[in-house]
Amino acid sequence: MSADLLSADYRQRTLVYLALGGSGARALEPLLHLCALGLGPAQLRVLLVDPDQGNAAVTRVGRVLDQYRATRERLADAGAAGSFFRTEVVDALPESRVWSPIADDDFMPDTRFAAGVDRQVMDADAPELGLLFDLLNARQVREMDLAMGFRGVPSVGTVFMNRLRDEAFFAQLLSQYHGAAGATVFFAAGSVFGGTGAAALPVVGRALRDGVQQRPGASAIRGAQRARIGAALLLPYFTLPTPGGAPADGGPRPENALFAHNAAGALPSYLDRERDPGYGAYYLVGDSVPREQERNELGGEAQANAAHYVELFAALAALDFTARGGEEREDRLPIYRATGVGSDDPGWGDLPVDGRTRRALKGALVALHTFLSFFRPNGGSPPDLAAALHGVTWAGLLRLPPAIWSDRSDALDAVGRSWMSTWEWLRELRRSTPALRLAAATADQPARVPTHALIEGFGRGGPRGRRSDDVFSVFRAWNTEAARRRNGGFGAFMEVLRAGSERFSDDRFPEAEQPGQEED
Amino acid sequence: MLLWLLHLWAQPPIGARLDCPPPRADQAPDPGGLYNAAEIAARWQMMAAVSIAVVVALLLGCYLLPRASLNRAFVVRWWAALATSGVLCLLVPLPVGWFSQVHVRAGSCSTRPAAFLVDLPFDLLLPRMLAGLVWGLLAFAIASLLATWLLGRWSGAGGFFHYRGCPWPRWNPGQG
Numbered sequence: 001m002s003a004d005l006l007s008a009d010y011r012q013r014t015l016v017y018l019a020l021g022g023s024g025a026r027a028l029e030p031l032l033h034l035c036a037l038g039l040g041p042a043q044l045r046v047l048l049v050d051p052d053q054g055n056a057a058v059t060r061v062g063r064v065l066d067q068y069r070a071t072r073e074r075l076a077d078a079g080a081a082g083s084f085f086r087t088e089v090v091d092a093l094p095e096s097r098v099w100s101p102i103a104d105d106d107f108m109p110d111t112r113f114a115a116g117v118d119r120q121v122m123d124a125d126a127p128e129l130g131l132l133f134d135l136l137n138a139r140q141v142r143e144m145d146l147a148m149g150f151r152g153v154p155s156v157g158t159v160f161m162n163r164l165r166d167e168a169f170f171a172q173l174l175s176q177y178h179g180a181a182g183a184t185v186f187f188a189a190g191s192v193f194g195g196t197g198a199a200a201l202p203v204v205g206r207a208l209r210d211g212v213q214q215r216p217g218a219s220a221i222r223g224a225q226r227a228r229i230g231a232a233l234l235l236p237y238f239t240l241p242t243p244g245g246a247p248a249d250g251g252p253r254p255e256n257a258l259f260a261h262n263a264a265g266a267l268p269s270y271l272d273r274e275r276d277p278g279y280g281a282y283y284l285v286g287d288s289v290p291r292e293q294e295r296n297e298l299g300g301e302a303q304a305n306a307a308h309y310v311e312l313f314a315a316l317a318a319l320d321f322t323a324r325g326g327e328e329r330e331d332r333l334p335i336y337r338a339t340g341v342g343s344d345d346p347g348w349g350d351l352p353v354d355g356r357t358r359r360a361l362k363g364a365l366v367a368l369h370t371f372l373s374f375f376r377p378n379g380g381s382p383p384d385l386a387a388a389l390h391g392v393t394w395a396g397l398l399r400l401p402p403a404i405w406s407d408r409s410d411a412l413d414a415v416g417r418s419w420m421s422t423w424e425w426l427r428e429l430r431r432s433t434p435a436l437r438l439a440a441a442t443a444d445q446p447a448r449v450p451t452h453a454l455i456e457g458f459g460r461g462g463p464r465g466r467r468s469d470d471v472f473s474v475f476r477a478w479n480t481e482a483a484r485r486r487n488g489g490f491g492a493f494m495e496v497l498r499a500g501s502e503r504f505s506d507d508r509f510p511e512a513e514q515p516g517q518e519e520d
Numbered sequence: 521m522l523l524w525l526l527h528l529w530a531q532p533p534i535g536a537r538l539d540c541p542p543p544r545a546d547q548a549p550d551p552g553g554l555y556n557a558a559e560i561a562a563r564w565q566m567m568a569a570v571s572i573a574v575v576v577a578l579l580l581g582c583y584l585l586p587r588a589s590l591n592r593a594f595v596v597r598w599w600a601a602l603a604t605s606g607v608l609c610l611l612v613p614l615p616v617g618w619f620s621q622v623h624v625r626a627g628s629c630s631t632r633p634a635a636f637l638v639d640l641p642f643d644l645l646l647p648r649m650l651a652g653l654v655w656g657l658l659a660f661a662i663a664s665l666l667a668t669w670l671l672g673r674w675s676g677a678g679g680f681f682h683y684r685g686c687p688w689p690r691w692n693p694g695q696g
Binding site: 389392397467468469473475476478479 | 591683684
């Protein structure tokens with residue numbers, strides 16, 4: 001797996017991303033950060049599937065999603081949405097970003113599993129069925145409150161997941177897919193060791209393959225090609241600390257001991273062509289030494305935990321699948337893709353992207369850092385940019401009048417806020433165990449990190465490597481880039497921010513040189 | 521005009537008089553001889569040439585050595601180069617005057633008619649030194665402006681491109 005996220009075809013495609021459960025939602029955050037750094041496809045349609053609509057992962061990614069869209073909207077107003085934030089992110093659901101498989105039961109006061117399947121009605125109409133239900137599900141499971149998620153019991157979730165097939169938005173997703181003539185792919189991501197993800201993964205793939213059956217007033221819709229449906233199966237990559245107490249409803253809670261067991265039990269169903277969950281490609285993502293999370297809470301905001309690099313790899317899997325446009329050979333499906341991490345703390349060398357994409361990502365990180373060091377220091381209030389940039393070469397070449405910095409302050413503020421949240425995400429990954437060593441996001445304030453030390457694992461040897469650089473060194477590369485352009489204005493500024501920073505990064509953090517190598 | 525551009529008000533003192541050697545017992549004192557005009561003009565040209573070289577060297581060093589664009593360090597460096605230019609151009613006449621003697625015009629001293637060598641006195645050099653100070657400051661600033669304006673149009677011109685156009689606010693360290 002070595003994704004090329006810069007090809008012309010990729011940049012025209014649409015990715016329908018189905019975030020299944022908490023892990024799927026957590027993998028959406030890096031996906032949005034990558035889009036903010038200009039590495040996304042043309043369009044990203046997002047569907048979050050989770051019965052626990054208030055869980056921390058959903059809330060957190062919701063904030064990033066709102067921030068991304070607000071930023072893109074402001075950049076589009078300024079005619080500058082063609083570079084960073086180029087991906088249009090839309091919700092698959094018209095009125096909400098999260099689809100809950102138990103949403104139909106929302107009006108019911110009783111959200112227990114037994115109530116959700118009308119267990120009491122079974123006593124009257126089909127007592128044998130009721131008995132079978134009781135035999136298959138322990139009391140603890142029958143009484144669990146589904147509003148807090150499926151809690152590592154995927155068999156419960158599967159009962160409700162098939163409701164997806166009846167949803168109008170699901171039919172619309174398939175219609176849009178057929179209308180896009182091969183430019184759309186579906187990608188689902190979720191854990192196979194938890195509750196919601198493990199329950200939804202087999203159902204979602206199958207539902208996309210089957211399509212929608214004819215119903216009164218609505219015609220049937222063909223399913224999607226198997227080659228255009230991919231999935232990231234997240235293997236146990238975290239463990240949970242010992243919980244503080246039993247759940248209020250006496251129901252089960254996710255248990256570390258069962259994570260590997262659940263994963264081992266689930267994986268054969270993705271290998272078995274007879275059962276065929278419908279996917280054309282699988283990306284298996286995990287970590288050999290799962291990290292212990294900070295909290296072990298059931299649902300809600302209290303479930304918040306720090307970002308993990310495995311989630312970034314799941315997001316990259318989605319983009320890799322989009323870049324491929326799905327798989328090519330129907331007769332060889334499904335395809336299994338894997339990548340390896342070479343050390344305890346993964347870095348650039350472990351990132352499953354090609355050299356061109358890696359260069360673009362390094363450049364984007366330089367752009368982000370320069371922006372958060374000069375234009376919106378640490379995401380905060382702006383300096384007097386008109387005075388500070390008076391006479392700067394690139395501004396002159398791009399014909400940017402001094403007033404543009406105040407006229408476009410909305411767009412600049414929004415970019416500052418979005419990129420600050422990207423910085424905080426990078427910082428979480430950097431400080432985590434295992435740490436992801438991409439950017440030296442060790443300080444909470446980007447301006448405190450020197451430019452020459454920003455990109456970890458790359459650098460120049462010799463005297464050039466010992467010289468310090470700051471944003472003004474980056475400006476030099478912007479000058480050269482601006483001189484190559486004929487267009488001007490704010491849109492051109494965003495282009496120069498991207499291409500110029502990449503030019504600087506190529507010089508300061510070249511692909512061919514690693515730290516410690518001396519120049520001749 | 522060219523002389524004025526090179527020396528401002530302190531143009532070559534071609535007609536300056538010098539004290540002739542004291543007369544012998546049988547000679548009348550000579551009120552004053554003349555320097556060799558061609559040599560005086562040559563020394564002043566040398567001062568101008570050295571001053572120009574100083575300014576060009578400072579200009580190249582100031583603009584081509586930095587690797588950044590518009591940073592505060594450049595502002596400080598620019599002001600330092602400006603001051604250095606003034607000081608060096610102030611000092612240029614001293615070594616030229618002290619280490620290269622000129623001849624007295626033959627026959628201009630009746631007490632010693634031969635074209636003998638003399639040092640250039642400090643009071644003759646002082647006006648050129650003061651003019652050099654002003655010239656150095658002006659030359660560096662104007663050359664800086666012209667070079668960034670003209671060479672700055674070409675992206676291969678290094679620092680002249682990266683600091684192109686009017687140097688403001690790079691003339692003001694507070695605005696760096």
